[in-house]
Each structure stands twice: as C-alpha cells, then as structure tokens.
Amino acid sequence: MNKNMNEQHCGHFLLYPMGLRLLYTSTLIVLGVGYLFAMIYIFTSHAGRDGDPALSVDDLIIAYSGSSGGTVLESAINGPMARMLSEEQGEDILSWIHQGADEAGYEKVVAPIFEKRCVSCHGGRNPHIPDLRGYSSVMETVSMDEGMDIFTLIRVSHIHLFGLTFIFFVVSYIFVHAYMRPLWLKRTLIVVPFLSILLDIASWYLTKAYSGFAWMVMFSGLLMGLSFAIQWVVSIYQMWFYKLPDELVENGGKVC
Ligand code: HEC
Numbered sequence: 001m002n003k004n005m006n007e008q009h010c011g012h013f014l015l016y017p018m019g020l021r022l023l024y025t026s027t028l029i030v031l032g033v034g035y036l037f038a039m040i041y042i043f044t045s046h047a048g049r050d051g052d053p054a055l056s057v058d059d060l061i062i063a064y065s066g067s068s069g070g071t072v073l074e075s076a077i078n079g080p081m082a083r084m085l086s087e088e089q090g091e092d093i094l095s096w097i098h099q100g101a102d103e104a105g106y107e108k109v110v111a112p113i114f115e116k117r118c119v120s121c122h123g124g125r126n127p128h129i130p131d132l133r134g135y136s137s138v139m140e141t142v143s144m145d146e147g148m149d150i151f152t153l154i155r156v157s158h159i160h161l162f163g164l165t166f167i168f169f170v171v172s173y174i175f176v177h178a179y180m181r182p183l184w185l186k187r188t189l190i191v192v193p194f195l196s197i198l199l200d201i202a203s204w205y206l207t208k209a210y211s212g213f214a215w216m217v218m219f220s221g222l223l224m225g226l227s228f229a230i231q232w233v234v235s236i237y238q239m240w241f242y243k244l245p246d247e248l249v250e251n252g253g254k255v256c
Pocket residue numbers: 072073076077080081084085114117118119120121122128129130141
C-alpha cells in the first residue's frame with residue numbers, strides 16, 4: 001500500500017489539526033442527537049401495543065406480524081369492552097366472527113346485541129371510536145390485525161438501508177482513528193453496525209412470516225445501538241480527554 005495513504009488513515013485523532021477534530025466532533029454530536037430521536041420514535045410507535053407500557057418482544061410481534069388475538073373487534077370484546085356485555089353475548093359474537101362474520105348472522109345475532117349494549121357510545125357521534133351501526137361499519141373492526149403490510153416494509157427497508165449505511169460509514173470512518181487493542185476488537189466494531197443493519201431488515205420480514213423472530217428485531221437493534229454508542233464514546237473521549245499512551249508515542253501515533 002502507498003505509504004502516505006497508510007499514514008493518513010492510521011494516525012490517531014490527536015495528530016489531526018484542530019479543525020478536523022472539530023468537524024468530527026460536531027458530526028458525532030448531531031448524529032448522536034439524531035440517534036436519540038430515532039429511539040424515541042421507535043418507542044412511541046411500538047411500545048404498549050401488548051397492553052404493557054414497556055417496549056417488549058410482544059409489541060414487536062404485533063407491529064410486524066399482527067395480533068395473534070385476531071381481529072380488532074375480538075381484542076376489544078376480550079379486552080377493554082368485556083364489561084359492556086354478558087359472557088353469553090360475548091361468546092355469541094365471537095363465534096359469529098369465527099364462523100366467517102356473514103351478514104345474515106350479523107342481522108340475526110349481532111345487531112340486536114350491539115343495538116342494546118354498544119350503540120349508545122358507538123353510534124357515530126364520537127369520531128375517535130368505531131361506528132358499530134350497520135354491517136359494513138362493523139366489518140371494519142372485523143378485519144384481521146395483520147401488522148405492517150409488505151409495501152410499508154419495503155419502503156422502510158430501502159430508507160433504512162441507504163440512510164443507516166451512510167450514518168455508520170461516517171461514524172466508523174471517524175472511529176478508525178481511535179486507538180483500541182486488541183486490533184480484532186476494533187475491526188469487529190467497525191463491521192458490526194453494517195451487519196446489524198442487514199440483520200435488522202431481514203428480521204422484519206422473518207417476524208412477519210413467523211413471529212418467533214421478533215427477538216431478532218430486538219437483538220439487532222440492540223447490537224446496532226451498542227456499536228454506535230461504543231464508537232461514539234471512544235471517539236469523542238480520545239479526541240478531547242486522552243493522552244497518547246507511550247507505545248503510541250513511540251510508533252508515531254499509528255493506530256492501525
Ligand atoms: C360506555 C361507552 C361504551 C360502550 C357502551 C361500548 N364502548 Fe366500545 N369503546 C368505547 C370507547 C371510549 C372506546 C375507545 C377507547 C378504548 O379503546 O378503550 C371504545 C373502543 C371500542 C373498540 C375499538 C378498540 C380498538 O382497539 O380500536 C371496539 C371494537 C369496541 N369499542 C367495541 C364495543 C362493543 C362490541 C361494545 C358493545 C358490546 C362496546 N364497544 C360498548 C366506549 C364504549
């Protein structure tokens with residue numbers, strides 16, 4: 001390899017002009033804030049789906065592959081709306097759903113119950129809760145909860161693949177100038193973020209197909225966050241609070 005090229009990429013941060021260190025630091029700070037917002041977004045859009053406010057594997061299962069509890073109406077009757085009707089009425093409605101939710105059954109069994117028990121609140125006056133008058137409005141709550149659809153996944157995948165690769169390239173490029181031993185650990189830390197992007201995207205599709213993979217969404221997200229955090233902290237620390245160790249002074253500050 002060209003000797004100058006090697007030296008240029010191997011020097012520790014502290015050998016760099018102040019301007020370059022300021023550029024690296026400013027970039028890291030803004031990307032770090034960006035990462036925090038990304039985590040807040042993930043939390044607010046996924047946490048609590050399973051009824052527990054913490055972010056859990058179950059939330060991810062519901063987000064990507066849908067609720068195993070079935071339809072929205074079913075979850076409501078088993079959950080928050082259970083007190084609104086007798087157990088027997090609840091069972092009648094559930095068996096109507098399970099037998100295919102046809103219109104004849106609706107008129108005969110379901111409509112009279114809804115009329116008595118539900119329409120006082122679900123009569124279309126409050127736009128934030130489903131209107132339960134009429135077969136077609138009720139059917140909107142009988143659709144299967146299937147989680148994120150495939151087109152949304154594809155759209156988010158390409159945004160993530162391009163966007164995150166760009167971000168990790170910048171952060172890893174800066175981190176290359178840090179001093180870390182053993183060398184294999186440093187090299188691993190440089191590669192892991194990129195692997196975790198691929199793992200993360202793959203895990204969404206796998207979770208959609210088979211909900212058992214939700215742990216992989218969680219794991220790849222943690223791996224990504226952890227490698228970002230380590231690279232960030234080590235780089236900032238070594239740029240501003242570090243004294244070159246003796247062995248580094250002796251070899252002229254080469255970190256590779
Ligand atoms: C006292 C008023 C009231 C009655 C009676 C009532 N509901 Fe509700 N329902 C609400 C409110 C408020 C919400 C929205 C908040 C929530 O999800 O807890 C809601 C939400 C729902 C939802 C949507 C849940 C979701 O996840 O989006 C369904 C479905 C539902 N109710 C079905 C029923 C059925 C079926 C009955 C009759 C057996 C019924 N409700 C009776 C007030 C009522």
